[in-house]
Every structure is written in C-alpha cells, then in structure tokens.
Amino acid sequence: MTETPIQAQRTAPTAGRLALAGPLFVAFVVVSALTRLGLAAFNADTSLFEPLRLGPAVLLGLGYDVAVALWWCLPLVLLGWWWPAARARSALGIVALVLTAALIGGLVFVSVAEFVFWNEFASRFNFIAVDYLLYTREVIGNIRESYRLTPLFAGIGVATLLLTLALARRMRRAALEPAPGLWRRSGHAALYVAVAVAVTAGVNTGWKDRLGQPQLVQVAGNGVWEFFHAVRYNQIDYQRFYATLPQAQVNAILQRRFADPAHYRLMATPEMPIRREVIPDGPQRGMNVVMVSIESLGAEFVESLGGARGLTPNLERLGREGLFFERMYATGTRTVRGLEALTLSVPPTPGHAVPMRPNNSGLFTIGGVFKDKGYEALYLYGGYSYFDNMASFFGGNGYTVIDRTAIDKKDIHHENIWGVADEDLFDLALREIDTRAAAGKKVFAHVMTTSNHRPYTYPADRIDIPSGTGRDGAVKYTDFAIGQFVEKARQRPWFDNTLFVFVADHTSIARGRSDLPMERYHIPMVMYAPGKIAPRRVDALSSQIDVAPTLLGWLNVPYVSEFFGRDVLRDGGPAPSLFMANYQTVGFVGEGMQVELRPKQGTRVTGVDGSKPSTEHAQEALDEGIAFYQAAAQRFSSRRFEPPPPPKER
Structure with a gap:
C-alpha cells in the first residue's frame, strides 16, 4: 500500500x-x-x-x-x-x-x-x-x-x-x-x-x-x-595581551639607553620617558637629504652581504664609496612597517603599523625634525599614495605627498598595478628637488620604490634579464634605476650638498624555522655623499629604527628627540639592539639574546646562536624587550585619541 x-x-x-x-x-x-x-x-x-x-x-x-x-x-x-x-x-x-x-x-x-x-x-x-x-x-x-x-x-x-x-x-x-x-x-x-x-x-x-x-x-x-x-584581532591591546612591567621600571630601563651626558640631556615627560635633547658633535651640516627606501631588497640579493652575485652592482659601488651598513635589520615584513620604522623610529608594536592606525597625525617624525630646521619634507611614491594609508599618514605629519598622479603619461616608460617604473619615479624626484633647489629651499625627500614587486615588470632593454621573469630581474632593474638616478643627480648643482641614503623597506620573505628568523630581516643600507663621507664598512648591529637618529647625528642636527632608535655611528653605552615583528609576535635582540613576546603574556628568550642563556641574563634581556614595546605601545596605541604635543627645543 x-x-x-x-x-x-x-x-x-x-x-x-x-x-x-x-x-x-x-x-x-x-x-x-x-x-x-x-x-x-x-x-x-x-x-x-x-x-x-x-x-x-x-x-x-x-x-x-x-x-x-x-x-x-x-x-x-x-x-x-x-x-x-x-x-x-x-x-x-x-x-x-x-x-x-x-x-x-x-x-x-x-x-x-x-x-x-x-x-x-x-x-x-x-x-x-x-x-x-x-x-x-x-x-x-x-x-x-x-x-x-x-x-x-x-x-x-x-x-x-x-x-x-x-x-x-x-x-x-x-x-x-x-x-x-x-x-x-x-x-x-x-x-x-x-x-x-x-x-x-x-x-x-x-x-x-x-x-x-x-x-x-x-x-x-x-x-x-x-x-x-x-x-x-586586527587591533591588539598590548597592555591587555602582552607581558608588562611596572612603569617606573620601564622608564629606568629606557633611560639607561640614553644616559650618555656627552650626547644627550634627558627631558623626560610622563608620556615620553626618553624625550631628550641631542647634543651635536660639531657644526650642523645644512645638506639636502634624499632617503630612498627600496622595495623588498633583502641581503639575499646583495653579493657583499652573502647574497646572489651580480644583481646590485650600483648599490655595491655606492657602498664602497660611502658608509655601508653590513648588519642592518628591518623591523617587519611589509612596506608599511619599513615606513613606520624609518619615519617614526619606533619598535614594531603588535597589530597594525602606526601609519595604518587612526589618529596617526601630528606625530614626532624625521620629516618633522627637518621641517623645524627649515626644510621641506617630501614623500614621493611611484604608486597611488592612498595605498596603505600613505597619503593620510605622511600628509598628516607635515610632508608634501607626491605620487604617480604627478607624472604625465608621456613621461612614463612603464607602469604596472603597483606604480610607475623606478626610473620614472626617480625622474619625478629629480624634478621636484630641482624646483625647490632653484627656489633656495633645502629638501628632505623620502622616495619609496615599487618595481621590485610581483609581477616584476619594468621597461625593456634596460638589463640583461627579461621583464616579468622573476624577482632577480626586478632587483637588478631597481639597482639599474638607482645607478641612473645618482648619475643624473650628479649633474645637478645641489648634488654636492646632498646626503643620499639607500635602505630596504624589508626582505623578500620572512619564512624560517623560528617566528622571527634574524637572517630573514637582514637588509642593506648605504649613506652616500662624495667628498663629505669617508668610505668605510659599518659592522655595528643596527635596526631600521636607528636610521633617523643616525643620519641626523651625522648631519649634527641639534633637536629634541622622541625617537626610540640610537645613533649607530656615535652612541656607546648599552649594547645595540634589534626590533622585529611578524604581526602578533614581536621580538627584541640584544646582548646576544633574542626575546619573543606573544599574546597571552607569552615570552621566550633564547641565545641568538640557539643556546640557552642563564636565568639572570635571560631576565635582563626580557625586561629590556618588554620595556621598549610597552613604552612604544603606550605612545602609539590607537587607544590614544590625541597624540602628545610636539616638543619645543631649548
């Protein structure tokens, strides 16, 4: 039925x-x-x-x-x-x-x-x-x-x-x-x-x-x-999720870093325990500064740093003729982290880099220091500057932002989705500096390249590696463009009064057997000023957050600093340190030890060589790492709706 x-x-x-x-x-x-x-x-x-x-x-x-x-x-x-x-x-x-x-x-x-x-x-x-x-x-x-x-x-x-x-x-x-x-x-x-x-x-x-x-x-x-x-968890509250120390201990640890009375005079505030007057070694060098941050140029592509052969001959030559920093390390694995470190001189606090956070204007930046000294601070980018919030961040911190929209189509030799070819970006930089130099202005120009990025395309007939075939070609093309840029700049009347700085934003990949493999953060840096800088190799351990205080120190600029970095060329005292991050895990390297800080107050201390440090030394390194990140997070956290007022020089 x-x-x-x-x-x-x-x-x-x-x-x-x-x-x-x-x-x-x-x-x-x-x-x-x-x-x-x-x-x-x-x-x-x-x-x-x-x-x-x-x-x-x-x-x-x-x-x-x-x-x-x-x-x-x-x-x-x-x-x-x-x-x-x-x-x-x-x-x-x-x-x-x-x-x-x-x-x-x-x-x-x-x-x-x-x-x-x-x-x-x-x-x-x-x-x-x-x-x-x-x-x-x-x-x-x-x-x-x-x-x-x-x-x-x-x-x-x-x-x-x-x-x-x-x-x-x-x-x-x-x-x-x-x-x-x-x-x-x-x-x-x-x-x-x-x-x-x-x-x-x-x-x-x-x-x-x-x-x-x-x-x-x-x-x-x-x-x-x-x-x-x-x-x-795109925004991470450091105080809630990471190991912390009493504020008095944080202040004491950080202030020891800048206690040299020959170079610094502490002017601490509750918001900034390492606010200090920087005392120059001599008369100020009133030179233009051009800082080129190079997309994804890790040490693995630089022969003299143990990398691939023949890809960066121009950078190697500039290094031989200037200061070549052999042990410079990036703070992160993205461009926005490199921009943060180079501009703010701040450790890479967990979560978003500062340029991507709200309320990120009016901060203490290298561009602001130069602006206070009568310079015009420029940020030049080969792509569209809305990407990664660049226009808002740099524009909100006193820079004049110039991107690919300032380049006439007829002047573009090649472009892809990320931006114009590096040679076109450098021509734009030359034009903008020429204009200001002709008006008698001093310039601090931060130039951010784009060509060394997938899809790795560039103008034909520039190098011996066909466009679009891989990263090696993109690296070699960027190096070609850098060489061409310096030679064109050499013909300008402002060249002899200009300091050039070439530094990578990050490496090509941060994959390794640990959360923060040091070797994957190793990058090149060159300071170049013919006739002004005696060529030498700098083997001091150094971080991207040290770049701003180092070049300002070389220029003998007197200023009141709120930077977390140190002047690699003259600071003595405590051992140099590094700061690295991969988003949730942040790291500190000092005194031969590597500290890793993770959410839920997780910590780990190992010897850089993989050895197990003594309990006492491990605790000292851990405390120092916590102090830096805790202070930086307090200063730059998006929970702070108003940044502290910029300091006034004495």
Missing part, C-alpha cells in the same frame, strides 16, 4: 533535511585537508612531512576545518528549514544542488587563493589579507598581471563541476526524503547552530602554536578560520 505524503511525513527521519548539508560538509573537510598537504609540499621543506610533526598538524587542522565547515554548510541547513515539508521536493533538490555548487566554487576559490597568498607571504590568510580588502584595485590588478587567470579560473570551474557532480546523487536523495513539520525543522536547525557555536567556541587558535615550527603552525591552520581571527 502506498503511503500518502502525510503518512510519509509522520514516519520521516527526525533530521532528514540536515542531510542536505552532509555531502558538502564532507567535501569541505576533504578539500581543506588536501589544501593543507598541498601547502606543506608547496613550502618545499621536507622536514614538515616527518610523521611525528605532520600528524599532529593534520589532526589539529581537522578541528579548524570542522568548525569552519559547520558554518560553510549553514546556507543548506537554512534552505532545508525554510522549504515546506511536502512541497516540490524535486525543485528543492535542484535549488540545493545549485547552492551547493556555489558553495563548492567558493571553497575551491579560497583553496587556490591560499596558494597565491602563501606564495607571497608564506602564511595562511592573516591581517594582510584583511587589509587588502581595502585595496582591491591593487590586489586584483597584481593578480591579473602576475598569474595566467584564464587557465586558473578554468581549473576552478572544472574542479567545482566535478565535485558538484560527485555530490549530486546524494543531494537529490536527501531532498526527496520526507521532512518533519516546521516546528521540528526549526528545532533541528537551532540544534545545528548550537553545535556550530559550541564547536567554534571550543576550538582554540592557540592550539597550533604549540607545534613550534612556524611553517608547521601555518600549515595546521585553516584559511577561512585565520581570516576571521585576523578580522577580530
């Missing part, structure tokens, strides 16, 4: 409609696991595949995958809840299949996007991915110029189709199953959401951190989970 729809409904399985989400749930977990294994292989580190290392990463990763899969499948659960119990079940199957195809397409797209992101940042999605949602023009343009999108999207389409077809029969079967009434369906849907909430609350992002090896930690994660975690 055939059952009526009502009879079938009465005998229906209690959770039949939830079965609509089952096939997609399984597909999500499988694709996520394959992505995890694929990223491990893509990372090209065979040690990640050791069973006792990969096994725990896969198991932990399954927890993240399940949590995200429950939410990914929620649209199908809601569809089953909303659809009437005994109406158009075949139509329900079709709608459910179309919705599943869309969700699978999104899943495959995210998986492919993770490989693209990993190729650039050696990481799962993080706060950089969140930031890049603000700059879709540059990001999408970069992808279009760097990858062959037609086969890429064709592959995504084929994978989506095959996965959807594989699930089609089970989806249709689930749709044809009898369903309970609305109240029971509502109970099922509510129970599903409750389970999703409970699983999400029970999964801890910190679990994978126990794996130790940074790349293994990243492999264990889930891209969607990491993305939403970054959205939630």
Whole structure:
C-alpha cells in the first residue's frame, strides 16, 4: 500500500533535511585537508612531512576545518528549514544542488587563493589579507598581471563541476526524503547552530602554536578560520595581551639607553620617558637629504652581504664609496612597517603599523625634525599614495605627498598595478628637488620604490634579464634605476650638498624555522655623499629604527628627540639592539639574546646562536624587550585619541 505524503511525513527521519548539508560538509573537510598537504609540499621543506610533526598538524587542522565547515554548510541547513515539508521536493533538490555548487566554487576559490597568498607571504590568510580588502584595485590588478587567470579560473570551474557532480546523487536523495513539520525543522536547525557555536567556541587558535615550527603552525591552520581571527584581532591591546612591567621600571630601563651626558640631556615627560635633547658633535651640516627606501631588497640579493652575485652592482659601488651598513635589520615584513620604522623610529608594536592606525597625525617624525630646521619634507611614491594609508599618514605629519598622479603619461616608460617604473619615479624626484633647489629651499625627500614587486615588470632593454621573469630581474632593474638616478643627480648643482641614503623597506620573505628568523630581516643600507663621507664598512648591529637618529647625528642636527632608535655611528653605552615583528609576535635582540613576546603574556628568550642563556641574563634581556614595546605601545596605541604635543627645543 502506498503511503500518502502525510503518512510519509509522520514516519520521516527526525533530521532528514540536515542531510542536505552532509555531502558538502564532507567535501569541505576533504578539500581543506588536501589544501593543507598541498601547502606543506608547496613550502618545499621536507622536514614538515616527518610523521611525528605532520600528524599532529593534520589532526589539529581537522578541528579548524570542522568548525569552519559547520558554518560553510549553514546556507543548506537554512534552505532545508525554510522549504515546506511536502512541497516540490524535486525543485528543492535542484535549488540545493545549485547552492551547493556555489558553495563548492567558493571553497575551491579560497583553496587556490591560499596558494597565491602563501606564495607571497608564506602564511595562511592573516591581517594582510584583511587589509587588502581595502585595496582591491591593487590586489586584483597584481593578480591579473602576475598569474595566467584564464587557465586558473578554468581549473576552478572544472574542479567545482566535478565535485558538484560527485555530490549530486546524494543531494537529490536527501531532498526527496520526507521532512518533519516546521516546528521540528526549526528545532533541528537551532540544534545545528548550537553545535556550530559550541564547536567554534571550543576550538582554540592557540592550539597550533604549540607545534613550534612556524611553517608547521601555518600549515595546521585553516584559511577561512585565520581570516576571521585576523578580522577580530586586527587591533591588539598590548597592555591587555602582552607581558608588562611596572612603569617606573620601564622608564629606568629606557633611560639607561640614553644616559650618555656627552650626547644627550634627558627631558623626560610622563608620556615620553626618553624625550631628550641631542647634543651635536660639531657644526650642523645644512645638506639636502634624499632617503630612498627600496622595495623588498633583502641581503639575499646583495653579493657583499652573502647574497646572489651580480644583481646590485650600483648599490655595491655606492657602498664602497660611502658608509655601508653590513648588519642592518628591518623591523617587519611589509612596506608599511619599513615606513613606520624609518619615519617614526619606533619598535614594531603588535597589530597594525602606526601609519595604518587612526589618529596617526601630528606625530614626532624625521620629516618633522627637518621641517623645524627649515626644510621641506617630501614623500614621493611611484604608486597611488592612498595605498596603505600613505597619503593620510605622511600628509598628516607635515610632508608634501607626491605620487604617480604627478607624472604625465608621456613621461612614463612603464607602469604596472603597483606604480610607475623606478626610473620614472626617480625622474619625478629629480624634478621636484630641482624646483625647490632653484627656489633656495633645502629638501628632505623620502622616495619609496615599487618595481621590485610581483609581477616584476619594468621597461625593456634596460638589463640583461627579461621583464616579468622573476624577482632577480626586478632587483637588478631597481639597482639599474638607482645607478641612473645618482648619475643624473650628479649633474645637478645641489648634488654636492646632498646626503643620499639607500635602505630596504624589508626582505623578500620572512619564512624560517623560528617566528622571527634574524637572517630573514637582514637588509642593506648605504649613506652616500662624495667628498663629505669617508668610505668605510659599518659592522655595528643596527635596526631600521636607528636610521633617523643616525643620519641626523651625522648631519649634527641639534633637536629634541622622541625617537626610540640610537645613533649607530656615535652612541656607546648599552649594547645595540634589534626590533622585529611578524604581526602578533614581536621580538627584541640584544646582548646576544633574542626575546619573543606573544599574546597571552607569552615570552621566550633564547641565545641568538640557539643556546640557552642563564636565568639572570635571560631576565635582563626580557625586561629590556618588554620595556621598549610597552613604552612604544603606550605612545602609539590607537587607544590614544590625541597624540602628545610636539616638543619645543631649548
């Protein structure tokens, strides 16, 4: 005897409609696991595949995958809840299949996007991915110029189709199953959401951190989970999440750094314990200053620093004719971190770099020091300066901001999504300096290059490596443009009265076996002023935050400083130190020890050579690292709605 729809409904399985989400749930977990294994292989580190290392990463990763899969499948659960119990079940199957195809397409797209992101940042999605949602023009343009999108999207389409077809029969079967009434369906849907909430609350992002090896930690994660975690924690309250010290101890530690009475006179304030008058060694050198921050030029590309041969002959030559800083280290892995360090001379506090935070105008900057001395401070960028909030940050701190919009189309030899070719940027800088020099103005010009960035394209016939073939060519082209820039500047009347500074913003990649591998932050720096600077190699350990006080010190500029960096060329006293960050983990290197500070008051102290330091020395290094970051966070945290007033010189 055939059952009526009502009879079938009465005998229906209690959770039949939830079965609509089952096939997609399984597909999500499988694709996520394959992505995890694929990223491990893509990372090209065979040690990640050791069973006792990969096994725990896969198991932990399954927890993240399940949590995200429950939410990914929620649209199908809601569809089953909303659809009437005994109406158009075949139509329900079709709608459910179309919705599943869309969700699978999104899943495959995210998986492919993770490989693209990993190729650039050696990481799962993080706060950089969140930031890049603000700059879709540059990001999408970069992808279009760097990858062959037609086969890429064709592959995504084929994978989506095959996965959807594989699930089609089970989806249709689930749709044809009898369903309970609305109240029971509502109970099922509510129970599903409750389970999703409970699983999400029970999964801890910190679990994978126990794996130790940074790349293994990243492999264990889930891209969607990491993305939403970054959205939630994009701003990090240092005082709440990191180790701290009593304020009196912080002040005492920092003030010892600048206690030399021959060079400094402390003028501490409650907001700035290291505010100090800088006492010059001699008469001020009233020279123009051109500081070029070079995109992604790590030591790995500079032969005299142990890097690749023949890629930077012009920079090497300038180094031989000026001051070449052999042990200079970047503070971060992004341009905005380099700009922060070079402009503000501040340790890289957790979360966003200061230029990306609100209320970041009216700060104490190197451009402000020069402006107080009668200079015009310029910021010149080859791209559009709204990117990474550059226009707002530099414009709000007294700089004249000039970007690619100031270059006539006929004067552009090449451009890509990131900006004009470096030679065009340097020609713009020459023109702007010429104009001001002709008017009798002194200039501090900060020039930020763009060519050494994916898709690595540049004008043809400049170097012996074809455009668009890889980073080596982009490095060599940037070096060519630097050489051409110096030679053109040499013909200007202002050349002999100008100090040139060439320093990288960061290295090409910060991947390593620790959270903060020192060697991945190593960058070159050259100070060049023919006839004014005696050539020599500077082997003092130095950080990007030392650049501003060092070049101001060489110029013998008298000023009241609020910089956290030191003058590498003349400061004695405490041992030099470094500051490095990779977003949530921030680091301090001093006295042969490396300190790592993490959320939840996590700390770690090791010898730079991997040795275990004595308890006493480890505590001293830890306290010093905490003191610097705590003071910097208090000063620059976005919780401070008004910056402290600029100091007045005595």
